[in-house]
Amino acid sequence: MLAKLFAPTRTVHAHCDLPCGVYDPAQARIEAESVKAIQEKYQGDEDPSFRTRAIAIKEQRANMVKEHLWVLWTDYFKPEHLEKYPELHSLFWNATKEAGAAKKANDPAQGQKLLDLIGEIDRIFRETKKAA
Numbered sequence: 001m002l003a004k005l006f007a008p009t010r011t012v013h014a015h016c017d018l019p020c021g022v023y024d025p026a027q028a029r030i031e032a033e034s035v036k037a038i039q040e041k042y043q044g045d046e047d048p049s050f051r052t053r054a055i056a057i058k059e060q061r062a063n064m065v066k067e068h069l070w071v072l073w074t075d076y077f078k079p080e081h082l083e084k085y086p087e088l089h090s091l092f093w094n095a096t097k098e099a100g101a102a103k104k105a106n107d108p109a110q111g112q113k114l115l116d117l118i119g120e121i122d123r124i125f126r127e128t129k130k131a132a
Helices: 002-006 026-043 048-076 079-084 088-102 108-131
Strands: none
Touching (some): 048 088, 079 108
């Protein structure tokens, strides 16, 4: 009886435990900028210790890109956005795949490709915010 009394009356979804409603591709972009910067530094330094640390940090940042993109894709975008922007699914698919590829790649061109995809997501995101 008490469990029923204190049970939630509605379900909410958010990127954290408090439904603040704050979403922005900027979080993914910042981490992707870090990935690219590390790729550039990796190319300019032959020290094995530095390179080992750079790879570990780059992999963490690439994972964070994926997490930020997943939250944006699954929590912010709605079916009506997909109807208006049918490229959203493939855009997110490609961006998260590119973030995964960043774990292995040390070429800054790959990091730029990731940033370009996030830029496209950001463009659509901004358009949906204007319409809201």
